[in-house]
Amino acid sequence: MQGSENSHKPDINQADMVDTKEEANVPGISSDATIQTGEIKETQPGVEQLLKDAEIKAAEHHDAWLRAKAETENIRKRSQSDIANAHKYAIENFSSELLSVMDSLDAALAVENASVESFKNGIELTQKQLMSVFDKYNIKLIDPVGEKFDPHYHQAMCIVDSDLAPNTVVQVMQKGYKLHERIIRPALVSVSKAQGS
Template sequence: MSEENLKDQHLTEDQVDEENTEEDTSGFDPEGFDPNMMAGVQEMMAKLQRADELEKEIGDLKGKYARLLADFENYRRRTNQDVLDAQSAGVGKAAEALFPIHDDLDRALQAAQQNPESVLGGIQGVYNNLIRAFEKLGLEQTGKEGEQFDPNFHEALTVVPGEQDDVIVQVYQSGFRIGSKLIRPARVVVSKK
């Protein structure tokens, strides 16, 4: 290329400004857009912004849910452990109350080997200790002869003729309750007129 061609290609500063001005007038004109189209674009931008806000909110809620779930799982584990601990404590309390009876029965068996006639008094003493241990645990014996039959606490095995209705005349197996909660029903024979 000759130097003259290069000069022709090289524009002056004024010429460049003129060319840029011409391009600006032929390019983007925000005033020329349809107002409905601009409103649609603005609405779309607002919806995109709202979508971003909702995504952030969803992320926050997922985090809160994960923490809540972890807290619940920890609570469930602690509660299960508390139940197991309470059961163990209850069994321990019952065992402590029954240990003296175990010891009395052991002594009664040893005494029976040496003198069988002496056993009756020892067994009566062990039985009395057992009833006292039950009372310490809050157990109340139900189903005694002469007591009024109560289907909430007694199980009638048979009915026999008698002078009064619904009176216990014989006890096959004593029942036990704690307050109004039945632990084991008494198995009894009931009278009917």
């Protein structure tokens, strides 16, 4: 058995062992690892330097992140302010146009001893002026006498007997208005009876 155990062991040269011991016992150096570490220290920065560099980069990234965060917050606040102002002053131009209509009404009321006819003419001119402002801002009149009743544009107030076709607008009690295609106010109407009702 001993012979077979010895046959499997590698043949170790005594001279190799001595050389290794001599290398390991060099004064001032404790082992091969220390020698290799010494070589690394000469070619690469120390751990302290790497840590310091990493801390500097981390601080730079953190500073950049804080600046980006602050800038984003400023943009958000500015956007909210712009939206609030847009809502608040959305009708500014429209209001300016209405002021000329108000001026016309004030001028009409300032006239002393005016006849009914001159008041009527002044009101008609003021109405035309107002309709001009409405046209400029795409506010359209809904005056559907004789048209087929449309619940999207008309609100039926009553149903009446009429010679007109069934479900036709007979009378407009209050005109409606739309802004572009959106209904601001439906027209209040009376509608002809359907046959057999």
